[in-house]
Amino acid sequence: DTGVSQDPRHKITKRGQNVTFRCDPISEHNRLYWYRQTLGQGPEFLTYFQNEAQLEKSRLLSDRFSAERPKGSFSTLEIQRTEQGDSAMYLCASTNSGNTIYFGEGSWLTVV
């Protein structure tokens, strides 16, 4: 059990470019979550997967955002045509139903 792993840890991109973040959850966890956190705020829910099925998406997840978990293992979060308002830390978390949720170290995005 190596914990939840996120890559890259830091990304600086120009406005209008696309970025993709990867999350590798704890291996036996069937649920995977993406959250977004800006400075001084608590994390906000974006979306979650039960195995490979995406079961819920927040209204925060605009059409420029897409998430996948193709084989029920790792997940990717892609942001197209990035905007400065997308600058935040993107957190991935995993759990088995109803138990403690484990977060990764996060992926920092800076849009310049």
Add this chain to the structure above:
Amino acid sequence: KQEVTQIPAALSVPEGENLVLNCSFTDSAIYNLQWFRQDPGKGLTSLLLIQSSQREQTSGRLNASLDKSSGRSTLYIAASQPGDSATYLCAVSGEGGAQKLVFGQGTRLTINP
């Protein structure tokens, strides 16, 4: 819509003191409540999880209580140490156990040696 509020936003105390962090939530229909610790620029570490049917949980110097009917939780830290300095976040999940967490804004705690 569930809203979670944490008071105070920041707290600075001398080493060795016992302290209490507060969390309130507007919808009592929760599945569980968790307290997390976050160090600057890092992810979240789960400290304590309280199921909706429980009243409290303890881990070492930490004790968390839950009063579901009044929408309140407290995190008690005994004999605080400089290493306890961090942001503490409270989060609730709704009934159904989906673990979609709603977070408070956190309490930034500084323990002075």
